[in-house]
Amino acid sequence: MYRERRAALPGAVLWTSVSTGGPVRVLPDGCLDLLWSSRSGLLVAGPDRTAHVSAGTPGERWLGLRLPPGTGPAVFGVPAGELRDRRIPLDALWGRAADEVAERLGDRPTAGALEAVAAARLSAAGGPDPLGSRVAALLDAGVSVTATAAEVGLGPRALHRRSLALFGYGPKTLARILRMRRAVALARAGVPLAEAAARSGYADQAHLTRDVRELAGVPPSKLLAG
Structure with missing residues (x-):
């Protein structure tokens, strides 16, 4: 139920999955992810020190953009250390801008639309360090x-x-x-x-x-x- 492919952003990966309700073990990788969940909306996944085990609701759809190590801080506007081992709503970081993004993406965003959000933020920040x-x-x-x-x-x-x-x-x-x-x-x-x-x-x-x-x-x- 999990699929991934290379994104247009250098080093990034786009992925989709549909939860079966069982536990999923995600290994640490030094990356930050921009996520969309059919149940929870837009989220940010920080870099994990150890594996993150999640158990979604059966049928819950996920779309994610995994940013390469070192790129996430430029996209999200905060040091990676502040997001370590955390999963938080995007609006906790972007405020009203996150609401505007959610409205623009709609109820079922495409991978390209999610990537465009990250690309625009990255460009505005002058690119990754x-x-x-x-x-x-x-x-x-x-x-x-x-x-x-x-x-x-x-x-x-x-x-x-x-x-x-x-x-x-x-x-x-x-x-x-x-x-x-x-x-x-x-x-x-x-x-x-x-x-x-x-x-x-x-x-x-x-x-x-x-x-x-x-x-x-x-x-x-x-x-x-x-």
């Missing part, structure tokens, strides 16, 4: 936090401070989340866990298992089965 994509790409490639800081010309404290605003957490946490996602993607593609762990930068399979338990809330076997 380019540091976000640089840092996220380096960490996702397995570059150490120390080497990443040096590559972008920042000291460790400055990188941590900027990361809190861009991603909702520090670079070490983001690197850990991205590493887990790399390993899980490999495992879902059929790569044995031990090999997936080694290829993703883990010391061993046990190290991967601990991270999955802590970040996803379940062991790898249950996560992959789901």
Whole structure:
């Protein structure tokens, strides 16, 4: 019941789903989402430190725009850290502007219309902070936090401070989340866990298992089965 595709916004993903009423486990990814629910209207999903488990109403329709790490703050107008581990109505951030957006989108917005809202906000903000994509790409490639800081010309404290605003957490946490996602993607593609762990930068399979338990809330076997 879940579908996704690339959005026109660089690095963004458009997705749709219809809830069955059962729990859905969403892994952390350093992203912020602009959401529409047939039950709750327009919402913002902040960056999660651990998996977010939601249980929607059966038949509830969802449309979402997942913004790449570092882009959300420019769209929503607040640092990512203020939205960490939160799901809030859009009007809590945009006030009357959110009401105008909701009226314009109507009762059943299209993916293109939702993306146009984010694109307009991003353009008005002058685009995303380019540091976000640089840092996220380096960490996702397995570059150490120390080497990443040096590559972008920042000291460790400055990188941590900027990361809190861009991603909702520090670079070490983001690197850990991205590493887990790399390993899980490999495992879902059929790569044995031990090999997936080694290829993703883990010391061993046990190290991967601990991270999955802590970040996803379940062991790898249950996560992959789901």
